[in-house]
Amino acid sequence: MKTFYIVRHCQANGQSEDASLTPQGIAQSHELAQFFSGIHLNQIISSPYKRAIQTTEPLAHVKQLEVxxxxxxxxxxxxxKPMDDWYEKLKLSFSDLHMTCEGGESSQEAMNRIVEALYEQIKLGKDHTLFATHGNIMSLLLKHADPTIGIKxxxxxxxxxxxxxxxxxPDHVEIERIWHK
Known part of the structure; x- marks a missing residue:
């Protein structure tokens, strides 16, 4: 059995790649470090987005791990492009994994890349890895493990x-939400 932790970033000032954590998000990142204090981690892998990296920094410091x-x-x-009906399109993308919007990525394409990152760590024999990522891509990884996961x-x-x-x-992955705040 291999154990992986999937973390959605803390509260941030927007959705751009360079959006940083809010003051509340910074406090949350320290709460996360405390939450993981008794959990063994071998490595931390993060999205390149600033808010994801900032989410892991206090934990990396405590665990003496490089992000x-x-x-x-x-x-x-x-x-x-901005879409007024983005929520309806997002909702549809959970049932039609191949649907794409202009300049966007289908759910299947996004799922494939995050699943590839996970399986790469499995093949390397890595265990107790923490992945810091974002809500939509995280939910797609969870959907890969449990196809009933959707917009709800x-x-x-x-x-x-x-x-x-x-x-x-490969045919048996268990998922559990362990953050209850």
């Missing part, structure tokens, strides 16, 4: 949020 960056943990881009579960994610994935074999 590794992986582009595959970046948030999914639904569309390159995405809506219920908090900032931050933490799930543990326990990998027993």
């Amino acid at each position: 590794q960056i992986d582009q595959r943990l970046s948030e999914r881009v639904l569309s390159s 579960e995405w809506e219920q994610l908090s900032n931050p949020d933490v799930y543990v994935l326990q990998y027993f074999r």
Whole structure:
């Protein structure tokens, strides 16, 4: 069995790649470090987005681990253009995994890249890895493990949020939400 922690970033000042954590988000990042204080971690891998990196910094400091960056943990881009009906498109993208919007990435494409990042760590024999990422891409990784996950579960994610994935074999992955704030 391999154990992986999937962390959604703390509260941030927006959605751009360079959006930083709010003062509340910074406090949350320290709460996360405390939450993980008794949990063994071998490595921390983060999205390159500033808010994800900032979420992991206090934890990395406490655990004396370097934060590794992986582009595959970046948030999914639904569309390159603003859309008034973005929520309806996002909702549809959970049932039609191949749907794409202008300049965007389908759910299947996004899922494939984050699953690839996870399976790369499994193949390398890595265990007790923490992935810091974003809400939509996180929910797609969870959907890969449990196809019943959809828009409702995405809506219920908090900032931050933490799930543990326990990998027993390719056809048996258990997921559990362990952040209850």
